[in-house]
Amino acid sequence: MMTLKINGHDHEIDADPDTPLLYVLRDDLKLNAAKFGCGLGQCGACTVIVDGRAVLSCVTPLVLLKDKEVTTLEGLGTVDKPAPIQRAFMEEQAAQCGYCIAGMMMRAQALLQRNPKPTDAQIREELQTNLCRCGTHMRILRAVHRAAHLMDTAELTNEKGSPR
Amino acid sequence: MNGPIHPDRRQVLASGGALIVSFALPGAFAQEQGASAAPKPPGSLAKSPYLDAWIRIDASGITAFTGKVELGQGFKTAFQQIAAEELDVPFEAVKVVTADTSRTSNEGYTAGSHSMQDSGTAILNAAAQVRALLIAEAARRFDVPAENLRTESGAVIAPDGRRLSYGDLVAGDMLHVEAQVKSNLKNPASYKVMGHPVPRVDIPAKVTGGAAYVQDMRLPGMLHARLVRPPSYGAQLTECDAASVEKLPGVVKVVRSGNFLAVVAQKEFQAIKAMRALSAAAKWKETAQLPNQHDLPHVVTSLPSRDSVIFEVGDPAETGKKTLEASYTRPYQSHGSIGPSCAVAQLSGGVMTVWTHTQGVYPDRAGIAEMLRVPPANVHLIHVEGSGCYGHNGADDAAADAALIARELPGKPVRVQWMREQEHGWEPYGPAMVTRLKASLDDSGAIASWNFEVWSNTHSMRPGGGGCMLAAQLMADPLAVPPAKPLPLPEGGGDRNAIPIYKFPNAHIVHHFIPSMPVRISAMRGLGAYHNVFSIESFMNELAELAGADPVEFRLKHLDDPRAREVVEKAAKEFGWQKGQKAPEGRGYGFAFARYKNLAAYCAIASEVEVDRETGRPRLVRAVAAVDSGQVVNPDGLANQVEGAIVQSTSWTLYEAVTFDQTRITSIDWQTYPILRFDAVPDKIDVHIINRPGLPFLGSGETGQGPAAASVANAIADATGKRLRDLPLTRKRIKDAIDA
Numbered sequence: 001m002m003t004l005k006i007n008g009h010d011h012e013i014d015a016d017p018d019t020p021l022l023y024v025l026r027d028d029l030k031l032n033a034a035k036f037g038c039g040l041g042q043c044g045a046c047t048v049i050v051d052g053r054a055v056l057s058c059v060t061p062l063v064l065l066k067d068k069e070v071t072t073l074e075g076l077g078t079v080d081k082p083a084p085i086q087r088a089f090m091e092e093q094a095a096q097c098g099y100c101i102a103g104m105m106m107r108a109q110a111l112l113q114r115n116p117k118p119t120d121a122q123i124r125e126e127l128q129t130n131l132c133r134c135g136t137h138m139r140i141l142r143a144v145h146r147a148a149h150l151m152d153t154a155e156l157t158n159e160k161g162s163p164r
Numbered sequence: 165m166n167g168p169i170h171p172d173r174r175q176v177l178a179s180g181g182a183l184i185v186s187f188a189l190p191g192a193f194a195q196e197q198g199a200s201a202a203p204k205p206p207g208s209l210a211k212s213p214y215l216d217a218w219i220r221i222d223a224s225g226i227t228a229f230t231g232k233v234e235l236g237q238g239f240k241t242a243f244q245q246i247a248a249e250e251l252d253v254p255f256e257a258v259k260v261v262t263a264d265t266s267r268t269s270n271e272g273y274t275a276g277s278h279s280m281q282d283s284g285t286a287i288l289n290a291a292a293q294v295r296a297l298l299i300a301e302a303a304r305r306f307d308v309p310a311e312n313l314r315t316e317s318g319a320v321i322a323p324d325g326r327r328l329s330y331g332d333l334v335a336g337d338m339l340h341v342e343a344q345v346k347s348n349l350k351n352p353a354s355y356k357v358m359g360h361p362v363p364r365v366d367i368p369a370k371v372t373g374g375a376a377y378v379q380d381m382r383l384p385g386m387l388h389a390r391l392v393r394p395p396s397y398g399a400q401l402t403e404c405d406a407a408s409v410e411k412l413p414g415v416v417k418v419v420r421s422g423n424f425l426a427v428v429a430q431k432e433f434q435a436i437k438a439m440r441a442l443s444a445a446a447k448w449k450e451t452a453q454l455p456n457q458h459d460l461p462h463v464v465t466s467l468p469s470r471d472s473v474i475f476e477v478g479d480p481a482e483t484g485k486k487t488l489e490a491s492y493t494r495p496y497q498s499h500g501s502i503g504p505s506c507a508v509a510q511l512s513g514g515v516m517t518v519w520t521h522t523q524g525v526y527p528d529r530a531g532i533a534e535m536l537r538v539p540p541a542n543v544h545l546i547h548v549e550g551s552g553c554y555g556h557n558g559a560d561d562a563a564a565d566a567a568l569i570a571r572e573l574p575g576k577p578v579r580v581q582w583m584r585e586q587e588h589g590w591e592p593y594g595p596a597m598v599t600r601l602k603a604s605l606d607d608s609g610a611i612a613s614w615n616f617e618v619w620s621n622t623h624s625m626r627p628g629g630g631g632c633m634l635a636a637q638l639m640a641d642p643l644a645v646p647p648a649k650p651l652p653l654p655e656g657g658g659d660r661n662a663i664p665i666y667k668f669p670n671a672h673i674v675h676h677f678i679p680s681m682p683v684r685i686s687a688m689r690g691l692g693a694y695h696n697v698f699s700i701e702s703f704m705n706e707l708a709e710l711a712g713a714d715p716v717e718f719r720l721k722h723l724d725d726p727r728a729r730e731v732v733e734k735a736a737k738e739f740g741w742q743k744g745q746k747a748p749e750g751r752g753y754g755f756a757f758a759r760y761k762n763l764a765a766y767c768a769i770a771s772e773v774e775v776d777r778e779t780g781r782p783r784l785v786r787a788v789a790a791v792d793s794g795q796v797v798n799p800d801g802l803a804n805q806v807e808g809a810i811v812q813s814t815s816w817t818l819y820e821a822v823t824f825d826q827t828r829i830t831s832i833d834w835q836t837y838p839i840l841r842f843d844a845v846p847d848k849i850d851v852h853i854i855n856r857p858g859l860p861f862l863g864s865g866e867t868g869q870g871p872a873a874a875s876v877a878n879a880i881a882d883a884t885g886k887r888l889r890d891l892p893l894t895r896k897r898i899k900d901a902i903d904a
Contacts (some may be wrong), residue, residue, distance in 0.1 A: 015433070016413075027388075032380040033373030037502050039436075039586040043835040045502055074373035082372065089371045093363060093800055096808050097236025097552030098370035099379075099503040105371065124842040129562040131834060133502045134236055134552045135811025137845040139804070 004065060006031075007075030021055075022046045024062060024083035025072060028088050033073035033102035037131075044130030047074045047103035054110040054129075073102045076109065084150035085109050085143075094143035096134030108144045112151060120145070205343040207285025210270035215297075216339040218290035219247060221330050226251065226258045226318070228287050231271025232279040233263045233547045234366060237865050238801035241364045243287050245797050249358040250291030250350060252315040253330070258677055260365075263525040263547040273524035273626060275555070276655060277688060277764050277863025284861050285798065292347040294339055301333045352857035359583030359855065361800035366549070378521050378548035379506045381576035386508070387416055388432040389569045392425040393586050394395035394638070394728040396450045396828045397684065400423065403447035412438045415609065419572050422640035426569050428578060439583075452826040456680045461493045461890075464539025464598045464619050469676035474653060475663045480672030480702055484604035485610030488710055491600045492699040492889045495821035496593040496683050498837055504582040505558030505591075509566035511574045516543045520563035521550025524626065528560050531627030532567050535636040535643060543567075546598050554812070556626050556686035558582055558591045560733060564633035585832040590634060593822050595621040595681075597658065609711035611722060615671040616700070620658025621678050622648040623691035632686075650677040652690070655761050661693035661870060665699055665759050666722035683824070690869035693760060694813070697870020698877065698891065701756035705878045706887060714743040715755050715878065724761075726791050730854060731766040732757050734790035738852050739770035751785065752883025756874035758867070765793035765864035769810065769871040773879035780899025782880055784814050784846045787872070792854040793864035803851040809868025810849055815840035818871040820892050 001011050006029060017066040025031045025048070034057050037045030048057045049071040073156075077083030082090065085105050095101045104127060111118055111126045118126070122132055123144050132140065190448050196766045204210035208231065209218070220227045228247035234240040240260050248255045261267055263274070271283055295315060302320035303310040305328060313320050324793070352359065353409040369376040406418035409427060414434030419426045423442050427442050429435035455463040460508055508519040516536060521535035522528040525545040533540040553559055562582060570578040582590075598619040606612040630636045651657030659675040688694075708718035716736045723729050735741075736755065752775070757768040772785045819838050831837035837840070873891075881887045886901035 015431075019433045023431070023436075024504070027432045030382060031373060032375050032377075035377075035379065035503060037504075038834060040584060040833055042584075043502060072373065073371070077372065079368045079372050079374065086371045090363065090367055093367060093804060095364075095367050095370050096238075096804060097502075097549070098237075098367065098376065098502075099551035101370055102373065119299060124845065127842045131502060131839060131841065133500055133554070133812065133839065135808035135815070135840075137811055137840075137842060138807055138849050139844070149834070 002062060002066070004070065005068070006070045007072060013062065013096060017061060019062050021048070021057040021060045021062060021065060021070065023056060031072055031074055035099055035102060037100070043100070044103045044107060045100050047106040047130065049106055049110050052108070052113060054056065054107040068108050073105055083160070084154055085112070088147035088150055089143045092139050092143040092146055094136060094139035096136050100130060100132045104132065108147065112148055116151060117148060138162040184903050203345045205345050206289055208269060208271050208282045209286045209289055209343045212286070213342040215290050215294055215341055215343055216337070217269045218287055219251070219339065221294070221334045221339065221481050221866040223331070224255060226330065227261055228258055228291070229261045229268045229271040230283045230287065231263050231526070232274040232283045234549050234554045235274060235523065236549070237805055238364050238798060240366060241362055242459055242797040242801060243284060244279065244365065245362055246284055246288045246818040247291045249355055250288055251295055253318040255357050255362060255510060265525050265529050265545045267780045272527060275758060277865045277867065278568055279863065280797065280861035288349065289347040290343060292349050293343055294483045295339070296348060298330055298333045299336065301338065302328050311745055333623055340712045347385065358797050359795070359799070359857070362798055364801065370507070374703040376549060377503065378508060378519050379503055379546065379581060380520055381508050381579065383508065383510065386577040386579055386649055387428050387430065387573065388435040389426050389428045389578050389580040391437040391565060391580065391582065391586060392427070392439055392446055393442045393590055394423055395448055398453055399423070399448040399450045400447060404442070405445045406442070409438055409442045409445060412441060414846040417572060418442060419569050421568065422638055422642060424635055424638040426565065426566060426580070428569060428573065450827050453682070454824050457824050460495060460596050461491070461598050461680065464596050464678065466682055467678045467754045469619060469678045471674060473672065473675050474659055474675045475671060475673040477668070478670030480615060480670050482613045482614060482670040484606040486710055487602065487604040488706060489600070489602045490703055490706060491598065492695070492702060494597045494698070494891045496596045496685065497688065497816055498588060498593055498822055498831065499554045499557040499688055500837065500839060501551045501553055501557050501587060504584060504587040505562035506550060506579065506581040507562040507566035508577055508579045509563070509570035510577040511570050514542060516567050516570065517546065518543070518563050518567050519546050519548045521548060521553065521559045522563055523553065523556070523559065527628040528563055529624065531560065531630040531633055531636070532564055532717050534630030535564055535573060535633060535639070536567060555594070555688040556592055556624065558587055560632070561590070561634040562870055564635040568635045568639060588832045588837055589829045590684070592684045592686035592696070593626055595623060595658070595685040596683070597692065597695040599695065601699060601703045603703065603707055605707065605711050609713055611666070611668050611707060613804070614664065614668040615672045616662060616664070617658055617674040617676060618662050618692065619676040619678060620692055621681050621685050622650055623657035623660070623687050624651055625681070625686040632781070641788050648679050648681060650675070650873055654763060656692060658692040659696070660691045660761060661696040661700070661758060663762060665725065665728060665762055667724050668722065680861050683822070685799040690866040693866065694816070694869045694873060695891070697756070698817070698873040699756040701874030702887070702889065707879065716741055717743060719757060728757070728759060731768045731792050733819055734852055734854060735768035735770050735788055738790065738893050739788040741770055747772065747882060750777060750883065752881065754875040754877065754879030756871040756878060756883060758870045760863065765791055765862040765867040767806065767867040769868065769873050769875040771875040771879045773883055775880060775883040775898060780895035780902060781868060782818055782893065782895065783844050784876055786846050787875070788850045788852070789868065790852045790854060791864060791867065792856060792862070793867070794856045794859040794862040796853055796855045797861070799853055802853055805865055806868045807849050807852045809866070810872045811840065811845065813869045813872035814876055817876050817891060818844070818893055829879055
């Protein structure tokens with residue numbers, strides 16, 4: 001048994017310590033967003049955020065996650081209350097099949113958390129790890145730029161103390 | 165005819181004059197079929213004519229049914245738009261149900277850019293005819309002539325303001341009538357939903373972690389299975405100690421039948437660990453039977469072929485003043501879905517239910533039933549979206565795998581997902597191809613003669629036949645792989661788009677169909693059109709150069725079709741194409757055009773590519789596309805498809821080849837089969853849509869594949885002065901050409 005903090009809540013996990021985080025998220029916690037793509041750390045479909053950094057959950061065993069905080073796409077927002085990155089991807093219609101998209105969004109989210117105003121080159125460099133086969137790249141780039149803008153706007157709104 | 169038919173309703177439909185919307189447009193609304201001996205209703209209504217097979221209205225609301233599937237191309241949204249438009253209800257009022265063998269029509273495969281043409285047209289016409297029935301019923305109840313009634317927001321409204329909702333009007337089996345040949349369709353000028361960009365219905369779940377894929381299914385009591393595939397084609401399992409694996413934690417069962425091997429466990433990672441143990445325990449006898457990868461063009465042209473002249477005009481022996489010959493080649497290429505294939509199956513009450521991302525629930529059901537040796541009625545296939553497939557990938561195989569495993573565990577839902585190396589190693593690839601071209605120019609610089617030969621396997625080994633599926637090939641008492649068949653023209657397979665759209669006085673086109681398949685192949689987005697268009701459009705540039713002509717001007721000189729000309733002119737104009745214009749140092753401009761299958765969407769692409777002369781590394785800098793796909797339903801969805809086609813085809817064209825030694829496939833992951841990453845993504849892609857209100861839908865999901873390849877190849881030739889004819893156009897090949 002091990003306690004894992006995922007999306008702000010503690011979870012008791014009954015799995016072997018060598019189990020990659022991906023299977024704990026999908027199988028034990030019934031979360032959908034992180035996807036099995038390669039199991040080899042080559043494609044990024046399984047990307048989640050661990051302590052603020054984008055991590056490939058398919059090659060990250062449970063044993064390495066003691067006292068760390070895991071955030072998945074589910075932890076950012078919902079259909080009714082989407083996070084800026086989710087709103088941005090919806091507004092840009094930045095998906096075709098969408099299988100890679102959750103991973104793309106988590107890597108972009110991690111980037112935007114540490115660098116709220118990335119250049120186009122910085123976004124491309126960051127997303128280099130993640131593969132998309134449908135060729136949705138142009139829209140993904142636009143969505144990340146839009147998310148940066150939305151986050152910026154949201155921050156200003158908060159500073160002014162005008163909750164929605 | 166099965167259902168009771170009320171003569172008055174049939175008259176309403178047959179007369180076609182009972183609607184308030186009446187109008188005349190030149191050329192009519194061409195979703196209608198042209199006159200023929202025995203006219204049938206349009207699209208898939210011809211095969212599945214009952215209106216309630218497409219549109220139902222009941223207590224749960226309005227539902228549109230399609231036998232096609234959502235693959236990430238946005239059809240679910242487009243079909244919802246079409247039904248809402250012709251029914252005159254808000255977009256949100258319609259729900260769409262996709263392919264399910266117990267609920268929807270049999271529309272075969274979702275393939276060949278046919279969905280809008282077949283299913284979209286059926287829904288459009290069925291919805292229009294349903295609306296006519298509702299108006300007729302309201303006319304009867306109001307005792308008001310139908311032509312005085314109008315529809316709005318799901319109700320029929322009388323001049324005095326009385327209204328009856330569609331739900332109130334529909335009673336019993338009122339919609340269980342056969343479609344008429346002609347529908348009174350709305351005037352496209354009045355469209356409120358169709359032709360407008362509508363956000364896709366599947367995207368919210370996909371960006372918030374909702375259950376969106378078959379991979380996300382979790383049925384009560386569901387078990388997880390993993391496969392142990394043979395290490396190579398034809399390998400025989402000689403030894404396997406299953407007992408030790410069955411003792412591992414969580415393992416429920418090892419399933420072995422002939423060379424089919426799988427393990428089932430309570431949890432997914434337990435299944436993966438057991439799969440590794442089982443793989444280590446399995447001993448195989450392998451046979452070296454693969455062709456020489458480094459001599460592939462020779463292998464392809466040396467295999468026995470069935471040859472046919474598929475097109476001839478004038479005297480092909482005629483030659484003009486200047487002649488040119490060239491050969492172009494394509495390797496085997498992989499669909500490379502990001503999510504490995506997956507399916508869930510459950511044997512319950514004598515019925516095998518399979519949830520699958522197959523492109524064809526009915527043909528796949530036939531294959532699985534044949535494999536299980538049960539009647540098709542005992543197999544139920546339900547489509548659930550998977551990762552993008554781009555043609556026949558491992559989806560159908562995974563469905564068969566799940567069924568074969570679930571049969572051994574009655575009552576238990578079993579989910580099986582392939583591992584990365586299984587997807588890369590066992591999917592049916594896009595076939596290797598070779599083309600040879602020879603042409604001549606007359607004194608005016610026009611093409612005087614054109615000879616084109618293409619060598620190719622078939623481009624579809626999709627099930628229908630159970631022997632098409634790996635599980636059925638591997639199991640004890642296996643099914644034989646059905647003999648390959650060439651796909652008939654006008655759509656064609658290896659010869660898809662082999663007949664040029666250009667007008668030449670003398671032309672001769674030969675298809676060398678190769679029945680034997682040394683490497684497992686099937687349908688990949690665009691089929692033969694990808695390579696044939698790459699070849700034709702590269703060669704057109706070579707001939708333009710020989711003629712001293714501008715490539716765009718040279719194409720227009722040989723194009724009659726006004727829609728083709730408009731697409732070419734639009735792409736050139738929006739790109740800023742100018743005759744004789746030189747690209748900046750290290751860059752080149754390219755252009756290419758095709759009409760997919762010569763009967764679906766038109767697409768022209770202009771591109772700018774930069775080439776690093778030191779390394780040979782190419783990058784598509786920008787692309788401008790123009791596309792005409794007839795009446796547009798969701799412009800943003802169409803743009804998304806064409807953008808994706810350009811990026812994906814650029815990846816195929818610059819990087820991709822399946823590799824193998826004499827025995828094994830060696831491109832088994834993203835290291836050994838690299839595809840385009842963000843550092844190679846263009847700065848900009850613009851897609852310009854030429855809408856054709858009221859004209860038939862033209863499939864557009866594959867229209868960009870060939871033109872993108874040739875446009876990029878032509879830009880590389882422009883940048884380097886060297887012509888590359890063997891796909892993929894890798895940095896090494898470019899560097900070698902520069903240095904040569």
